[in-house]
Amino acid sequence: xxxxxxxxxxxxxxxxxxxxxxxxxxxxxxxxxxxxxxxxxxxxxxxxxxxxxxxxxxxxxxxxxxxxxxxxxxxxxxxxxxxxxxxxxxxxxxxxxxxxxxxxxxxxxx
Amino acid sequence: xxxxxxxxxxxxxxxxxxxxxxxxxxxxxxxxxxxxxxxxxxxxxxxxxxxxxxxxxxxxxxxxxxxxxxxxxxxxxxxxxxxxxxxxxxxxxxxxxxxxxxxxxxxxxxxxxx
Numbered sequence: 138x139x140x141x142x143x144x145x146x147x148x149x150x151x152x153x154x155x156x157x158x159x160x161x162x163x164x165x166x167x168x169x170x171x172x173x174x175x176x177x178x179x180x181x182x183x184x185x186x187x188x189x190x191x192x193x194x195x196x197x198x199x200x201x202x203x204x205x206x207x208x209x210x211x212x213x214x215x216x217x218x219x220x221x222x223x224x225x226x227x228x229x230x231x232x233x234x235x236x237x238x239x240x241x242x243x244x245x246x247x
Numbered sequence: 248x249x250x251x252x253x254x255x256x257x258x259x260x261x262x263x264x265x266x267x268x269x270x271x272x273x274x275x276x277x278x279x280x281x282x283x284x285x286x287x288x289x290x291x292x293x294x295x296x297x298x299x300x301x302x303x304x305x306x307x308x309x310x311x312x313x314x315x316x317x318x319x320x321x322x323x324x325x326x327x328x329x330x331x332x333x334x335x336x337x338x339x340x341x342x343x344x345x346x347x348x349x350x351x352x353x354x355x356x357x358x359x360x361x
Contacts, residue, residue: 181352187347233278236292239289
């Protein structure tokens with residue numbers, strides 16, 4: 138049973154479209170991180186959200202942490218081909234461990 | 248900046264063989280982690296260490312052992328490889344002690360067990 142469920146698992150859209158990826162859990166997390174992974178490389182941190190209801194923006198990417206700190210979303214505006222990759226959410230349990238979702242594989246077509 | 252370095256990058260083993268995956272970090276991080284990544288499963292924690300000489304079990308520790316004899320190195324061992332251990336293995340490190348620090352990942356070791 139996956140503690141963090143990401144949806145959709147696969148998404149293929151045209152360049153210029155908007156999209157939202159969801160990360161849901163029945164557990165409360167002290168913080169939640171979003172990572173992006175390119176083929177043949179390890180994940181790289183995009184953002185950390187800590188406070189319930191928090192919204193953070195990174196250029197065309199908007200991240201939101203749910204009010205109850207059980208879920209999060211990633212919204213991309215006007216997607217570009219360079220946004221293609223595997224997006225992973227990870228919830229923090231205690232000070233030591235992260236629990237990862239299964240990932241959303243995003244493909245942006247030119 | 249090297250960051251987190253994993254060796255080897257690729258390896259093919261036969262069932263029953265043993266091997267050690269090496270992870271080295273040059274960021275003076277206290278915490279180090281070993282994950283495996285399988286299709287549709289995300290990253291699952293195998294073992295982790297919160298400091299030199301310490302190790303702890305993660306979500307999927309069976310069939311693996313680890314050692315952290317030096318702060319900068321974290322070794323993952325497979326004593327008797329099984330086909331179910333075919334996966335991509337990632338090592339990560341973090342500053343630790345502060346809960347929102349990022350984990351820094353290596354580029355992975357792709358391991359196939361025949």
